[in-house]
Amino acid sequence: MLPGSIQITGEALSGAEIKDICDSLKENSVRxxxxxxxQLSDRDFGRVCRGVAESHSLAQLNLNLGVVSNINRTKQLADALKANRSIQTLFLHGSPLLDAGLVALNTALSTHPSLVSLDLGDCMLGDEAMGLICGMLPPDGAKSGLRELTLSANPAITTKAWARLAIAVAHSSQLRVLNLDYNPLGDQIAGMLAVAVASSRTLEVLDLEGTGLTNQSAQIFLDMVENYPTCLRVLVLAENAISPELQQQISDLLSEGEEEEEKDSEARGSALPPREKPTWVPHSNSSSQVVLLTSGLGESLLAETEM
Incomplete structure:
Protein backbone atom coordinates (compact mmCIF):
# COMPACT_ATOMS: atom_id res chain seq x y z
CA MET A 1 0.00 0.00 0.00
CA LEU A 2 1.32 3.42 -0.93
CA PRO A 3 1.86 5.91 1.94
CA GLY A 4 -1.06 8.30 2.41
CA SER A 5 -1.69 11.55 4.27
CA ILE A 6 -3.06 12.71 7.62
CA GLN A 7 -4.38 16.27 7.55
CA ILE A 8 -6.08 17.83 10.59
CA THR A 9 -6.61 21.55 11.15
CA GLY A 10 -7.45 23.47 14.30
CA GLU A 11 -8.60 20.58 16.48
CA ALA A 12 -7.81 19.44 20.01
CA LEU A 13 -6.28 16.02 19.46
CA SER A 14 -7.10 13.20 21.84
CA GLY A 15 -4.67 10.59 23.10
CA ALA A 16 -6.33 8.00 20.89
CA GLU A 17 -5.88 10.18 17.81
CA ILE A 18 -2.22 10.76 18.68
CA LYS A 19 -1.74 7.01 19.05
CA ASP A 20 -3.19 6.44 15.57
CA ILE A 21 -0.87 9.08 14.12
CA CYS A 22 2.18 7.58 15.85
CA ASP A 23 1.30 4.05 14.78
CA SER A 24 0.96 5.20 11.16
CA LEU A 25 4.33 6.96 11.32
CA LYS A 26 6.08 3.92 12.73
CA GLU A 27 4.42 1.67 10.14
CA ASN A 28 5.70 3.97 7.35
CA SER A 29 2.18 4.46 6.01
CA VAL A 30 2.24 8.29 6.10
CA ARG A 31 3.80 10.52 3.44
CA GLN A 39 -3.87 21.52 20.23
CA LEU A 40 -2.03 18.61 21.83
CA SER A 41 -0.40 18.07 25.18
CA ASP A 42 3.36 18.29 25.64
CA ARG A 43 3.41 14.55 26.24
CA ASP A 44 1.54 13.86 23.01
CA PHE A 45 3.77 16.25 21.07
CA GLY A 46 6.75 14.24 22.28
CA ARG A 47 5.07 11.03 21.10
CA VAL A 48 4.53 12.52 17.64
CA CYS A 49 8.18 13.59 17.50
CA ARG A 50 9.31 10.07 18.33
CA GLY A 51 7.08 8.79 15.52
CA VAL A 52 8.61 11.30 13.11
CA ALA A 53 12.09 10.15 14.15
CA GLU A 54 11.25 6.54 13.32
CA SER A 55 9.39 7.17 10.05
CA HIS A 56 11.06 6.34 6.74
CA SER A 57 8.12 7.41 4.56
CA LEU A 58 7.29 10.92 5.82
CA ALA A 59 8.10 13.52 3.14
CA GLN A 60 6.13 16.54 4.37
CA LEU A 61 5.53 17.70 7.95
CA ASN A 62 3.19 20.62 8.63
CA LEU A 63 3.27 22.03 12.18
CA ASN A 64 2.04 25.50 11.25
CA LEU A 65 0.14 27.92 13.46
CA GLY A 66 1.60 27.47 16.90
CA VAL A 67 1.93 23.71 17.28
CA VAL A 68 5.62 24.18 18.17
CA SER A 69 4.66 26.50 21.00
CA ASN A 70 7.72 26.58 23.28
CA ILE A 71 11.45 25.92 23.41
CA ASN A 72 11.03 22.42 24.85
CA ARG A 73 8.89 21.38 21.89
CA THR A 74 11.43 22.98 19.56
CA LYS A 75 14.19 20.85 21.08
CA GLN A 76 12.04 17.70 20.78
CA LEU A 77 11.44 18.50 17.11
CA ALA A 78 15.17 19.04 16.58
CA ASP A 79 15.93 15.62 18.04
CA ALA A 80 13.30 14.04 15.76
CA LEU A 81 14.74 15.75 12.68
CA LYS A 82 18.25 14.56 13.55
CA ALA A 83 17.03 10.96 13.47
CA ASN A 84 14.69 11.31 10.49
CA ARG A 85 16.14 10.93 6.97
CA SER A 86 13.06 11.32 4.75
CA ILE A 87 11.43 14.73 5.34
CA GLN A 88 11.76 17.01 2.33
CA THR A 89 9.31 19.80 3.27
CA LEU A 90 8.88 21.31 6.75
CA PHE A 91 6.27 23.96 7.61
CA LEU A 92 6.69 25.90 10.87
CA HIS A 93 4.77 29.04 9.81
CA GLY A 94 3.32 30.93 12.75
CA SER A 95 5.47 29.21 15.40
CA PRO A 96 6.97 31.47 18.13
CA LEU A 97 10.47 30.13 17.58
CA LEU A 98 12.45 33.31 18.19
CA ASP A 99 16.19 33.22 17.59
CA ALA A 100 16.66 30.72 20.42
CA GLY A 101 14.37 28.27 18.68
CA LEU A 102 16.29 28.42 15.44
CA VAL A 103 19.54 27.97 17.34
CA ALA A 104 18.05 24.76 18.77
CA LEU A 105 16.92 23.60 15.31
CA ASN A 106 19.95 24.72 13.34
CA THR A 107 22.06 21.56 13.37
CA ALA A 108 19.08 19.36 12.55
CA LEU A 109 17.95 21.59 9.68
CA SER A 110 21.36 22.29 8.16
CA THR A 111 22.50 18.66 8.19
CA HIS A 112 19.24 16.95 7.23
CA PRO A 113 19.98 14.84 4.13
CA SER A 114 16.62 15.33 2.37
CA LEU A 115 15.19 18.70 3.44
CA VAL A 116 14.76 21.05 0.45
CA SER A 117 11.78 23.23 1.43
CA LEU A 118 11.45 25.19 4.69
CA ASP A 119 8.75 27.62 5.85
CA LEU A 120 9.82 29.89 8.72
CA GLY A 121 7.26 32.61 8.08
CA ASP A 122 5.91 34.57 11.05
CA CYS A 123 8.29 32.82 13.49
CA MET A 124 9.42 36.01 15.30
CA LEU A 125 12.96 35.63 13.99
CA GLY A 126 15.77 38.17 14.27
CA ASP A 127 19.30 38.73 13.02
CA GLU A 128 20.87 35.78 14.83
CA ALA A 129 18.39 33.43 13.17
CA MET A 130 19.09 35.01 9.79
CA GLY A 131 22.78 34.23 10.16
CA LEU A 132 21.90 30.56 10.64
CA ILE A 133 19.48 30.59 7.71
CA CYS A 134 22.20 31.94 5.43
CA GLY A 135 24.23 28.89 6.39
CA MET A 136 21.45 26.75 4.92
CA LEU A 137 22.11 28.36 1.51
CA PRO A 138 25.64 27.10 0.81
CA PRO A 139 27.63 28.72 -2.02
CA ASP A 140 28.30 27.11 -5.37
CA GLY A 141 30.32 23.94 -5.06
CA ALA A 142 29.36 23.37 -1.43
CA LYS A 143 26.91 20.81 -0.06
CA SER A 144 23.30 20.74 -1.27
CA GLY A 145 21.06 23.36 0.36
CA LEU A 146 17.45 24.55 0.43
CA ARG A 147 15.53 24.95 -2.82
CA GLU A 148 12.51 26.72 -1.32
CA LEU A 149 12.66 29.17 1.59
CA THR A 150 9.82 31.17 3.14
CA LEU A 151 10.61 33.99 5.58
CA SER A 152 7.35 35.92 5.38
CA ALA A 153 6.36 38.33 8.16
CA ASN A 154 9.49 38.40 10.31
CA PRO A 155 9.65 42.18 10.91
CA ALA A 156 12.34 42.04 13.64
CA ILE A 157 15.03 41.22 11.07
CA THR A 158 17.14 44.30 10.37
CA THR A 159 18.41 45.78 7.12
CA LYS A 160 21.90 44.46 7.82
CA ALA A 161 20.64 40.88 8.10
CA TRP A 162 18.50 41.15 4.97
CA ALA A 163 21.60 42.34 3.11
CA ARG A 164 23.41 39.26 4.36
CA LEU A 165 20.61 37.09 2.98
CA ALA A 166 20.88 38.81 -0.40
CA ILE A 167 24.57 37.88 -0.55
CA ALA A 168 23.78 34.27 0.37
CA VAL A 169 21.08 34.08 -2.31
CA ALA A 170 23.49 35.43 -4.92
CA HIS A 171 25.89 32.55 -4.27
CA SER A 172 23.43 29.77 -3.43
CA SER A 173 23.70 26.85 -5.82
CA GLN A 174 20.22 25.45 -5.15
CA LEU A 175 17.61 28.07 -4.18
CA ARG A 176 14.71 28.34 -6.63
CA VAL A 177 11.89 29.89 -4.58
CA LEU A 178 12.23 32.73 -2.03
CA ASN A 179 9.18 34.18 -0.24
CA LEU A 180 9.85 37.40 1.66
CA ASP A 181 6.33 38.86 1.62
CA TYR A 182 5.09 41.11 4.42
CA ASN A 183 8.50 42.15 5.67
CA PRO A 184 9.39 45.88 5.84
CA LEU A 185 12.19 45.61 3.28
CA GLY A 186 11.92 48.90 1.42
CA ASP A 187 13.68 49.98 -1.75
CA GLN A 188 17.22 49.63 -0.37
CA ILE A 189 16.92 45.90 0.32
CA ALA A 190 14.96 45.38 -2.89
CA GLY A 191 17.90 46.81 -4.82
CA MET A 192 20.23 44.33 -3.12
CA LEU A 193 17.84 41.50 -3.93
CA ALA A 194 17.81 42.56 -7.59
CA VAL A 195 21.59 42.14 -7.67
CA ALA A 196 21.21 38.75 -5.98
CA VAL A 197 18.64 37.64 -8.55
CA ALA A 198 20.88 38.75 -11.40
CA SER A 199 23.76 36.74 -9.90
CA SER A 200 21.79 33.59 -9.12
CA ARG A 201 21.73 30.78 -11.66
CA THR A 202 18.74 29.04 -10.08
CA LEU A 203 16.24 31.49 -8.50
CA GLU A 204 12.92 31.34 -10.35
CA VAL A 205 10.40 32.81 -7.90
CA LEU A 206 10.70 35.89 -5.67
CA ASP A 207 7.70 37.02 -3.60
CA LEU A 208 7.95 40.63 -2.42
CA GLU A 209 4.26 41.25 -1.77
CA GLY A 210 3.58 43.94 0.82
CA THR A 211 7.24 44.78 1.48
CA GLY A 212 7.13 48.59 1.29
CA LEU A 213 8.48 48.94 -2.24
CA THR A 214 7.96 51.86 -4.65
CA ASN A 215 8.40 52.46 -8.36
CA GLN A 216 12.12 52.93 -7.66
CA SER A 217 12.47 49.22 -6.90
CA ALA A 218 10.27 48.27 -9.82
CA GLN A 219 12.44 50.27 -12.22
CA ILE A 220 15.53 48.39 -11.01
CA PHE A 221 13.84 45.03 -11.54
CA LEU A 222 12.56 46.17 -14.93
CA ASP A 223 16.08 47.16 -16.01
CA MET A 224 17.39 43.81 -14.80
CA VAL A 225 14.90 41.61 -16.64
CA GLU A 226 15.06 43.80 -19.75
CA ASN A 227 18.83 43.92 -20.13
CA TYR A 228 20.35 40.93 -18.35
CA PRO A 229 19.79 37.17 -18.55
CA THR A 230 18.11 35.75 -15.46
CA CYS A 231 16.45 32.53 -14.33
CA LEU A 232 13.63 34.53 -12.69
CA ARG A 233 10.16 33.52 -13.88
CA VAL A 234 7.86 35.04 -11.26
CA LEU A 235 8.20 38.29 -9.33
CA VAL A 236 5.30 39.10 -6.99
CA LEU A 237 4.97 42.85 -6.34
CA ALA A 238 1.34 43.13 -5.22
CA GLU A 239 0.39 45.43 -2.31
CA ASN A 240 3.31 47.78 -2.92
CA ALA A 241 3.29 51.42 -4.07
CA ILE A 242 4.17 50.33 -7.61
CA SER A 243 2.22 51.36 -10.67
CA PRO A 244 0.19 48.66 -12.45
CA GLU A 245 1.96 49.63 -15.69
CA LEU A 246 5.41 48.83 -14.28
CA GLN A 247 4.17 45.56 -12.81
CA GLN A 248 2.72 44.59 -16.18
CA GLN A 249 5.93 45.45 -18.03
CA ILE A 250 7.97 43.26 -15.70
CA SER A 251 5.47 40.42 -15.92
CA ASP A 252 5.43 40.59 -19.73
CA LEU A 253 9.23 40.52 -19.95
CA LEU A 254 9.45 37.53 -17.61
CA SER A 255 6.87 35.70 -19.73
CA GLU A 256 8.80 36.50 -22.90
CA GLY A 257 11.99 35.15 -21.35
CA GLU A 258 10.33 31.86 -20.52
CA GLU A 259 8.91 31.55 -24.04
CA GLU A 260 12.34 32.19 -25.58
CA GLU A 261 13.93 29.56 -23.34
CA GLU A 262 11.32 27.01 -24.42
CA LYS A 263 12.00 27.79 -28.09
CA ASP A 264 15.75 27.44 -27.55
CA SER A 265 15.18 24.11 -25.83
CA GLU A 266 13.09 22.87 -28.75
CA ALA A 267 15.73 24.02 -31.21
CA ARG A 268 18.41 22.05 -29.38
CA GLY A 269 16.27 18.94 -29.65
CA SER A 270 15.83 16.31 -27.00
CA ALA A 271 19.50 15.82 -26.15
CA LEU A 272 18.94 17.49 -22.79
CA PRO A 273 15.89 16.93 -20.59
CA PRO A 274 13.64 20.00 -20.18
CA ARG A 275 14.20 22.02 -17.03
CA GLU A 276 11.68 21.33 -14.29
CA LYS A 277 8.89 23.92 -14.38
CA PRO A 278 6.83 25.03 -11.39
CA THR A 279 3.04 25.06 -11.50
CA TRP A 280 1.50 28.54 -11.39
CA VAL A 281 -1.91 29.98 -10.53
CA PRO A 282 -3.06 33.61 -10.75
CA HIS A 283 -2.37 35.73 -7.68
CA SER A 284 -5.61 36.74 -6.01
CA ASN A 285 -4.60 40.36 -5.49
CA SER A 286 -3.19 41.24 -8.88
CA SER A 287 -4.21 40.29 -12.38
CA SER A 288 -0.65 40.88 -13.60
CA GLN A 289 1.13 38.66 -11.09
CA VAL A 290 1.34 34.95 -10.53
CA VAL A 291 2.38 33.14 -7.39
CA LEU A 292 3.73 29.67 -6.76
CA LEU A 293 1.54 27.08 -5.05
CA THR A 294 3.15 23.79 -6.01
CA SER A 295 6.80 23.55 -6.83
CA GLY A 296 7.49 20.19 -8.39
CA LEU A 297 10.89 20.21 -6.67
CA GLY A 298 11.71 16.57 -6.13
CA GLU A 299 9.10 15.16 -3.80
CA SER A 300 8.06 18.54 -2.35
CA LEU A 301 4.30 18.62 -1.93
CA LEU A 302 1.67 21.32 -1.46
CA ALA A 303 3.11 24.60 -0.23
CA GLU A 304 1.26 27.08 1.93
CA THR A 305 1.29 30.85 2.16
CA GLU A 306 -0.50 31.49 5.45
CA MET A 307 -0.72 34.74 7.34
Missing part, protein backbone atom coordinates in the same frame (compact mmCIF):
# COMPACT_ATOMS: atom_id res chain seq x y z
CA UNK A 32 2.19 13.80 4.53
CA UNK A 33 1.41 14.71 8.15
CA UNK A 34 -0.36 18.03 8.80
CA UNK A 35 -1.63 19.00 12.25
CA UNK A 36 -1.64 22.76 11.62
CA UNK A 37 -3.22 24.82 14.38
CA UNK A 38 -4.00 21.74 16.44
Missing amino acids: LLSVRGC
Whole structure:
Protein backbone atom coordinates (compact mmCIF):
# COMPACT_ATOMS: atom_id res chain seq x y z
CA MET A 1 0.00 0.00 0.00
CA LEU A 2 1.32 3.42 -0.93
CA PRO A 3 1.86 5.91 1.94
CA GLY A 4 -1.06 8.30 2.41
CA SER A 5 -1.69 11.55 4.27
CA ILE A 6 -3.06 12.71 7.62
CA GLN A 7 -4.38 16.27 7.55
CA ILE A 8 -6.08 17.83 10.59
CA THR A 9 -6.61 21.55 11.15
CA GLY A 10 -7.45 23.47 14.30
CA GLU A 11 -8.60 20.58 16.48
CA ALA A 12 -7.81 19.44 20.01
CA LEU A 13 -6.28 16.02 19.46
CA SER A 14 -7.10 13.20 21.84
CA GLY A 15 -4.67 10.59 23.10
CA ALA A 16 -6.33 8.00 20.89
CA GLU A 17 -5.88 10.18 17.81
CA ILE A 18 -2.22 10.76 18.68
CA LYS A 19 -1.74 7.01 19.05
CA ASP A 20 -3.19 6.44 15.57
CA ILE A 21 -0.87 9.08 14.12
CA CYS A 22 2.18 7.58 15.85
CA ASP A 23 1.30 4.05 14.78
CA SER A 24 0.96 5.20 11.16
CA LEU A 25 4.33 6.96 11.32
CA LYS A 26 6.08 3.92 12.73
CA GLU A 27 4.42 1.67 10.14
CA ASN A 28 5.70 3.97 7.35
CA SER A 29 2.18 4.46 6.01
CA VAL A 30 2.24 8.29 6.10
CA ARG A 31 3.80 10.52 3.44
CA LEU A 32 2.19 13.80 4.53
CA LEU A 33 1.41 14.71 8.15
CA SER A 34 -0.36 18.03 8.80
CA VAL A 35 -1.63 19.00 12.25
CA ARG A 36 -1.64 22.76 11.62
CA GLY A 37 -3.22 24.82 14.38
CA CYS A 38 -4.00 21.74 16.44
CA GLN A 39 -3.87 21.52 20.23
CA LEU A 40 -2.03 18.61 21.83
CA SER A 41 -0.40 18.07 25.18
CA ASP A 42 3.36 18.29 25.64
CA ARG A 43 3.41 14.55 26.24
CA ASP A 44 1.54 13.86 23.01
CA PHE A 45 3.77 16.25 21.07
CA GLY A 46 6.75 14.24 22.28
CA ARG A 47 5.07 11.03 21.10
CA VAL A 48 4.53 12.52 17.64
CA CYS A 49 8.18 13.59 17.50
CA ARG A 50 9.31 10.07 18.33
CA GLY A 51 7.08 8.79 15.52
CA VAL A 52 8.61 11.30 13.11
CA ALA A 53 12.09 10.15 14.15
CA GLU A 54 11.25 6.54 13.32
CA SER A 55 9.39 7.17 10.05
CA HIS A 56 11.06 6.34 6.74
CA SER A 57 8.12 7.41 4.56
CA LEU A 58 7.29 10.92 5.82
CA ALA A 59 8.10 13.52 3.14
CA GLN A 60 6.13 16.54 4.37
CA LEU A 61 5.53 17.70 7.95
CA ASN A 62 3.19 20.62 8.63
CA LEU A 63 3.27 22.03 12.18
CA ASN A 64 2.04 25.50 11.25
CA LEU A 65 0.14 27.92 13.46
CA GLY A 66 1.60 27.47 16.90
CA VAL A 67 1.93 23.71 17.28
CA VAL A 68 5.62 24.18 18.17
CA SER A 69 4.66 26.50 21.00
CA ASN A 70 7.72 26.58 23.28
CA ILE A 71 11.45 25.92 23.41
CA ASN A 72 11.03 22.42 24.85
CA ARG A 73 8.89 21.38 21.89
CA THR A 74 11.43 22.98 19.56
CA LYS A 75 14.19 20.85 21.08
CA GLN A 76 12.04 17.70 20.78
CA LEU A 77 11.44 18.50 17.11
CA ALA A 78 15.17 19.04 16.58
CA ASP A 79 15.93 15.62 18.04
CA ALA A 80 13.30 14.04 15.76
CA LEU A 81 14.74 15.75 12.68
CA LYS A 82 18.25 14.56 13.55
CA ALA A 83 17.03 10.96 13.47
CA ASN A 84 14.69 11.31 10.49
CA ARG A 85 16.14 10.93 6.97
CA SER A 86 13.06 11.32 4.75
CA ILE A 87 11.43 14.73 5.34
CA GLN A 88 11.76 17.01 2.33
CA THR A 89 9.31 19.80 3.27
CA LEU A 90 8.88 21.31 6.75
CA PHE A 91 6.27 23.96 7.61
CA LEU A 92 6.69 25.90 10.87
CA HIS A 93 4.77 29.04 9.81
CA GLY A 94 3.32 30.93 12.75
CA SER A 95 5.47 29.21 15.40
CA PRO A 96 6.97 31.47 18.13
CA LEU A 97 10.47 30.13 17.58
CA LEU A 98 12.45 33.31 18.19
CA ASP A 99 16.19 33.22 17.59
CA ALA A 100 16.66 30.72 20.42
CA GLY A 101 14.37 28.27 18.68
CA LEU A 102 16.29 28.42 15.44
CA VAL A 103 19.54 27.97 17.34
CA ALA A 104 18.05 24.76 18.77
CA LEU A 105 16.92 23.60 15.31
CA ASN A 106 19.95 24.72 13.34
CA THR A 107 22.06 21.56 13.37
CA ALA A 108 19.08 19.36 12.55
CA LEU A 109 17.95 21.59 9.68
CA SER A 110 21.36 22.29 8.16
CA THR A 111 22.50 18.66 8.19
CA HIS A 112 19.24 16.95 7.23
CA PRO A 113 19.98 14.84 4.13
CA SER A 114 16.62 15.33 2.37
CA LEU A 115 15.19 18.70 3.44
CA VAL A 116 14.76 21.05 0.45
CA SER A 117 11.78 23.23 1.43
CA LEU A 118 11.45 25.19 4.69
CA ASP A 119 8.75 27.62 5.85
CA LEU A 120 9.82 29.89 8.72
CA GLY A 121 7.26 32.61 8.08
CA ASP A 122 5.91 34.57 11.05
CA CYS A 123 8.29 32.82 13.49
CA MET A 124 9.42 36.01 15.30
CA LEU A 125 12.96 35.63 13.99
CA GLY A 126 15.77 38.17 14.27
CA ASP A 127 19.30 38.73 13.02
CA GLU A 128 20.87 35.78 14.83
CA ALA A 129 18.39 33.43 13.17
CA MET A 130 19.09 35.01 9.79
CA GLY A 131 22.78 34.23 10.16
CA LEU A 132 21.90 30.56 10.64
CA ILE A 133 19.48 30.59 7.71
CA CYS A 134 22.20 31.94 5.43
CA GLY A 135 24.23 28.89 6.39
CA MET A 136 21.45 26.75 4.92
CA LEU A 137 22.11 28.36 1.51
CA PRO A 138 25.64 27.10 0.81
CA PRO A 139 27.63 28.72 -2.02
CA ASP A 140 28.30 27.11 -5.37
CA GLY A 141 30.32 23.94 -5.06
CA ALA A 142 29.36 23.37 -1.43
CA LYS A 143 26.91 20.81 -0.06
CA SER A 144 23.30 20.74 -1.27
CA GLY A 145 21.06 23.36 0.36
CA LEU A 146 17.45 24.55 0.43
CA ARG A 147 15.53 24.95 -2.82
CA GLU A 148 12.51 26.72 -1.32
CA LEU A 149 12.66 29.17 1.59
CA THR A 150 9.82 31.17 3.14
CA LEU A 151 10.61 33.99 5.58
CA SER A 152 7.35 35.92 5.38
CA ALA A 153 6.36 38.33 8.16
CA ASN A 154 9.49 38.40 10.31
CA PRO A 155 9.65 42.18 10.91
CA ALA A 156 12.34 42.04 13.64
CA ILE A 157 15.03 41.22 11.07
CA THR A 158 17.14 44.30 10.37
CA THR A 159 18.41 45.78 7.12
CA LYS A 160 21.90 44.46 7.82
CA ALA A 161 20.64 40.88 8.10
CA TRP A 162 18.50 41.15 4.97
CA ALA A 163 21.60 42.34 3.11
CA ARG A 164 23.41 39.26 4.36
CA LEU A 165 20.61 37.09 2.98
CA ALA A 166 20.88 38.81 -0.40
CA ILE A 167 24.57 37.88 -0.55
CA ALA A 168 23.78 34.27 0.37
CA VAL A 169 21.08 34.08 -2.31
CA ALA A 170 23.49 35.43 -4.92
CA HIS A 171 25.89 32.55 -4.27
CA SER A 172 23.43 29.77 -3.43
CA SER A 173 23.70 26.85 -5.82
CA GLN A 174 20.22 25.45 -5.15
CA LEU A 175 17.61 28.07 -4.18
CA ARG A 176 14.71 28.34 -6.63
CA VAL A 177 11.89 29.89 -4.58
CA LEU A 178 12.23 32.73 -2.03
CA ASN A 179 9.18 34.18 -0.24
CA LEU A 180 9.85 37.40 1.66
CA ASP A 181 6.33 38.86 1.62
CA TYR A 182 5.09 41.11 4.42
CA ASN A 183 8.50 42.15 5.67
CA PRO A 184 9.39 45.88 5.84
CA LEU A 185 12.19 45.61 3.28
CA GLY A 186 11.92 48.90 1.42
CA ASP A 187 13.68 49.98 -1.75
CA GLN A 188 17.22 49.63 -0.37
CA ILE A 189 16.92 45.90 0.32
CA ALA A 190 14.96 45.38 -2.89
CA GLY A 191 17.90 46.81 -4.82
CA MET A 192 20.23 44.33 -3.12
CA LEU A 193 17.84 41.50 -3.93
CA ALA A 194 17.81 42.56 -7.59
CA VAL A 195 21.59 42.14 -7.67
CA ALA A 196 21.21 38.75 -5.98
CA VAL A 197 18.64 37.64 -8.55
CA ALA A 198 20.88 38.75 -11.40
CA SER A 199 23.76 36.74 -9.90
CA SER A 200 21.79 33.59 -9.12
CA ARG A 201 21.73 30.78 -11.66
CA THR A 202 18.74 29.04 -10.08
CA LEU A 203 16.24 31.49 -8.50
CA GLU A 204 12.92 31.34 -10.35
CA VAL A 205 10.40 32.81 -7.90
CA LEU A 206 10.70 35.89 -5.67
CA ASP A 207 7.70 37.02 -3.60
CA LEU A 208 7.95 40.63 -2.42
CA GLU A 209 4.26 41.25 -1.77
CA GLY A 210 3.58 43.94 0.82
CA THR A 211 7.24 44.78 1.48
CA GLY A 212 7.13 48.59 1.29
CA LEU A 213 8.48 48.94 -2.24
CA THR A 214 7.96 51.86 -4.65
CA ASN A 215 8.40 52.46 -8.36
CA GLN A 216 12.12 52.93 -7.66
CA SER A 217 12.47 49.22 -6.90
CA ALA A 218 10.27 48.27 -9.82
CA GLN A 219 12.44 50.27 -12.22
CA ILE A 220 15.53 48.39 -11.01
CA PHE A 221 13.84 45.03 -11.54
CA LEU A 222 12.56 46.17 -14.93
CA ASP A 223 16.08 47.16 -16.01
CA MET A 224 17.39 43.81 -14.80
CA VAL A 225 14.90 41.61 -16.64
CA GLU A 226 15.06 43.80 -19.75
CA ASN A 227 18.83 43.92 -20.13
CA TYR A 228 20.35 40.93 -18.35
CA PRO A 229 19.79 37.17 -18.55
CA THR A 230 18.11 35.75 -15.46
CA CYS A 231 16.45 32.53 -14.33
CA LEU A 232 13.63 34.53 -12.69
CA ARG A 233 10.16 33.52 -13.88
CA VAL A 234 7.86 35.04 -11.26
CA LEU A 235 8.20 38.29 -9.33
CA VAL A 236 5.30 39.10 -6.99
CA LEU A 237 4.97 42.85 -6.34
CA ALA A 238 1.34 43.13 -5.22
CA GLU A 239 0.39 45.43 -2.31
CA ASN A 240 3.31 47.78 -2.92
CA ALA A 241 3.29 51.42 -4.07
CA ILE A 242 4.17 50.33 -7.61
CA SER A 243 2.22 51.36 -10.67
CA PRO A 244 0.19 48.66 -12.45
CA GLU A 245 1.96 49.63 -15.69
CA LEU A 246 5.41 48.83 -14.28
CA GLN A 247 4.17 45.56 -12.81
CA GLN A 248 2.72 44.59 -16.18
CA GLN A 249 5.93 45.45 -18.03
CA ILE A 250 7.97 43.26 -15.70
CA SER A 251 5.47 40.42 -15.92
CA ASP A 252 5.43 40.59 -19.73
CA LEU A 253 9.23 40.52 -19.95
CA LEU A 254 9.45 37.53 -17.61
CA SER A 255 6.87 35.70 -19.73
CA GLU A 256 8.80 36.50 -22.90
CA GLY A 257 11.99 35.15 -21.35
CA GLU A 258 10.33 31.86 -20.52
CA GLU A 259 8.91 31.55 -24.04
CA GLU A 260 12.34 32.19 -25.58
CA GLU A 261 13.93 29.56 -23.34
CA GLU A 262 11.32 27.01 -24.42
CA LYS A 263 12.00 27.79 -28.09
CA ASP A 264 15.75 27.44 -27.55
CA SER A 265 15.18 24.11 -25.83
CA GLU A 266 13.09 22.87 -28.75
CA ALA A 267 15.73 24.02 -31.21
CA ARG A 268 18.41 22.05 -29.38
CA GLY A 269 16.27 18.94 -29.65
CA SER A 270 15.83 16.31 -27.00
CA ALA A 271 19.50 15.82 -26.15
CA LEU A 272 18.94 17.49 -22.79
CA PRO A 273 15.89 16.93 -20.59
CA PRO A 274 13.64 20.00 -20.18
CA ARG A 275 14.20 22.02 -17.03
CA GLU A 276 11.68 21.33 -14.29
CA LYS A 277 8.89 23.92 -14.38
CA PRO A 278 6.83 25.03 -11.39
CA THR A 279 3.04 25.06 -11.50
CA TRP A 280 1.50 28.54 -11.39
CA VAL A 281 -1.91 29.98 -10.53
CA PRO A 282 -3.06 33.61 -10.75
CA HIS A 283 -2.37 35.73 -7.68
CA SER A 284 -5.61 36.74 -6.01
CA ASN A 285 -4.60 40.36 -5.49
CA SER A 286 -3.19 41.24 -8.88
CA SER A 287 -4.21 40.29 -12.38
CA SER A 288 -0.65 40.88 -13.60
CA GLN A 289 1.13 38.66 -11.09
CA VAL A 290 1.34 34.95 -10.53
CA VAL A 291 2.38 33.14 -7.39
CA LEU A 292 3.73 29.67 -6.76
CA LEU A 293 1.54 27.08 -5.05
CA THR A 294 3.15 23.79 -6.01
CA SER A 295 6.80 23.55 -6.83
CA GLY A 296 7.49 20.19 -8.39
CA LEU A 297 10.89 20.21 -6.67
CA GLY A 298 11.71 16.57 -6.13
CA GLU A 299 9.10 15.16 -3.80
CA SER A 300 8.06 18.54 -2.35
CA LEU A 301 4.30 18.62 -1.93
CA LEU A 302 1.67 21.32 -1.46
CA ALA A 303 3.11 24.60 -0.23
CA GLU A 304 1.26 27.08 1.93
CA THR A 305 1.29 30.85 2.16
CA GLU A 306 -0.50 31.49 5.45
CA MET A 307 -0.72 34.74 7.34
